[in-house]
Amino acid sequence: MKSAARKILGYQLRDIARNRWVIAYAIVLAILTEALFRLGGAGAGDRVVLSLLNVVLIIVPLVALTFGILYLYNAREFIELLLAQPVGRKAMFAGLWGGVALPLAGALLVGVGIPFLFRVGSGPLAAGALFILLGTGVLLTTVFTALAFLIGLSFEDRTAGFGVAMVVWLFCAVVYDGLVLLTVAIFNDYPLETPLLVLTMLNPLDLGRILLLLRLDTAALLGYTGAVFQRFLGTTLGQGMALGALVTWVAVPLALGVRRFGRRDF
Amino acid sequence: MKAPELVVDATGVAKRFGRLDVLRGVDLSVPAGRITGLVGPNAAGKSTLIKSLLGLVRPDAGRLLVLGQPVNGDERYRSRLGYMPQAARFPENLTGNEILAMVTDLRGAAKPTDRDLIEGFNLEPELDKPIRTLSGGTRQKLSATLAFLFEPELLILDEPTAGLDPVASCTFKEKLLAAREGGASALLASHTLSELEELADDVVFLLDGRVRFHGTIPRLMQLTGFARLERAIASLMQRGVA
Numbered sequence: 001m002k003s004a005a006r007k008i009l010g011y012q013l014r015d016i017a018r019n020r021w022v023i024a025y026a027i028v029l030a031i032l033t034e035a036l037f038r039l040g041g042a043g044a045g046d047r048v049v050l051s052l053l054n055v056v057l058i059i060v061p062l063v064a065l066t067f068g069i070l071y072l073y074n075a076r077e078f079i080e081l082l083l084a085q086p087v088g089r090k091a092m093f094a095g096l097w098g099g100v101a102l103p104l105a106g107a108l109l110v111g112v113g114i115p116f117l118f119r120v121g122s123g124p125l126a127a128g129a130l131f132i133l134l135g136t137g138v139l140l141t142t143v144f145t146a147l148a149f150l151i152g153l154s155f156e157d158r159t160a161g162f163g164v165a166m167v168v169w170l171f172c173a174v175v176y177d178g179l180v181l182l183t184v185a186i187f188n189d190y191p192l193e194t195p196l197l198v199l200t201m202l203n204p205l206d207l208g209r210i211l212l213l214l215r216l217d218t219a220a221l222l223g224y225t226g227a228v229f230q231r232f233l234g235t236t237l238g239q240g241m242a243l244g245a246l247v248t249w250v251a252v253p254l255a256l257g258v259r260r261f262g263r264r265d266f
Numbered sequence: 267m268k269a270p271e272l273v274v275d276a277t278g279v280a281k282r283f284g285r286l287d288v289l290r291g292v293d294l295s296v297p298a299g300r301i302t303g304l305v306g307p308n309a310a311g312k313s314t315l316i317k318s319l320l321g322l323v324r325p326d327a328g329r330l331l332v333l334g335q336p337v338n339g340d341e342r343y344r345s346r347l348g349y350m351p352q353a354a355r356f357p358e359n360l361t362g363n364e365i366l367a368m369v370t371d372l373r374g375a376a377k378p379t380d381r382d383l384i385e386g387f388n389l390e391p392e393l394d395k396p397i398r399t400l401s402g403g404t405r406q407k408l409s410a411t412l413a414f415l416f417e418p419e420l421l422i423l424d425e426p427t428a429g430l431d432p433v434a435s436c437t438f439k440e441k442l443l444a445a446r447e448g449g450a451s452a453l454l455a456s457h458t459l460s461e462l463e464e465l466a467d468d469v470v471f472l473l474d475g476r477v478r479f480h481g482t483i484p485r486l487m488q489l490t491g492f493a494r495l496e497r498a499i500a501s502l503m504q505r506g507v508a
Contacts, residue, residue, distance in 0.1 A: 012357075012363065080317075080322055081355075083321070084321075086373045089339075
């Protein structure tokens with residue numbers, strides 16, 4: 001007997017996998033990756049991953065937030081129809097969210113993965129770095145679709161909800177780093193390694209970036225701070241904390257979203 | 267399970283959205299085996315009442331039983347309901363057949379037990395097409411089909427014929443009357459009073475979040491002194507209380 005959540009998820013996947021925006025997202029990622037390979041030449045795996053890193057850190061959260069929130073608002077009547085069936089709200093939420101997060105994560109894996117697959121056997125591919133890049137991308141997709149659902153459920157007004165989603169994205173992608181730099185500039189007389197580590201953990205985008213940069217030789221560019229990160233994240237404690245921080249970023253918005261979804265009026 | 271005598275049993279059901287008192291203590295007992303029309307001006311609380319019955323809206327106060335079961339977050343009673351919303355929207359990339367399969371699946375049923383409306387509406391050739399290619403009327407037909415698909419004990423219909431053409435509308439009305447003959451009950455929200463005159467055994471008149479009248483149509487006409495339902499309702503709206 002399949003659970004109601006899995007039933008909903010199954011039909012959601014069929015719907016969203018045929019969504020032209022999701023298909024377009026996969027195609028754009030594939031073209032971009034392919035283009036980076038052609039520019040870099042054979043054996044450019046490392047450089048391609050590094051260039052893709054910035055794409056993933058900017059585009060993935062933006063797409064996840066936008067698509068997640070628009071989907072939730074557009075599916076409003078359909079959600080009501082499903083909730084009028086003998087389905088519990090938790091199952092419904094799980095099915096809906098999974099139905100958005102999984103196709104987006106799938107599009108990322110397919111779009112970025114296929115150009116790499118074509119080059120298997122023709123030089124070093126930086127498989128380890130690629131693995132972390134894709135893992136980070138998938139985690140960011142889950143984090144930001146969960147945030148999108150939480151925002152969408154909290155704001156009845158579409159314009160307000162969409163605005164808040166954009167502010168969240170802007171904050172995580174741009175403003176936060178500015179604030180971190182400002183902090184460094186103001187307190188540069190003090191030892192900042194530990195505060196910086198904490199600040200990095202607090203932003204899923206920064207955490208993903210550091211995790212990946214440390215895998216690549218570019219970590220040397222981070223200088224002394226890079227060495228501190230390398231030392232800390234190289235330890236079991238550091239890796240555990242990094243993973244814990246990312247899992248918290250997934251779990252907290254989801255838990256809040258489930259709670260809101262369970263209590264709200266439709 | 268023994269059929270309950272009351273399909274809806276509400277006492278003092280109240281709901282407020284922010285500063286807006288939408289339901290101000292609804293007392294309502296809808297007997298089984300009848301078609302009960304739900305009328306009232308816009309913003310009288312009809313939709314909120316319907317959504318409360320479906321568990322979509324949680325009342326702030328009062329007691330609400332549907333088919334003898336308290337509406338308290340347990341979803342099982344909804345397998346005995348059929349619901350047709352005012353405007354149905356389905357996932358754009360799924361086909362009609364996939365939506366039928368989905369609802370069947372969610373109800374834990376092997377297959378639909380009542381496909382009358384698929385035939386009645388001649389819906390079969392449309393069911394393999396993605397929803398985004400279907401007209402509004404066809405979507406509405408699909409929505410009506412879904413409501414009747416599992417021979418529900420209680421049908422909750424919100425402006426069901428609003429998007430249907432006259433032929434489909436006739437088919438729908440015949441189906442509703444046949445369902446009542448089969449022992450089903452229905453709650454029918456409508457602004458089309460001629461339709462209620464044709465279908466409803468009783469009318470419930472809702473105004474400012476309270477039930478102002480509940481009785482048979484002849485009783486309402488007798489009370490207001492008008493021989494047409496439209497006039498009778500209009501006079502209720504003007505006077506406020508029956």
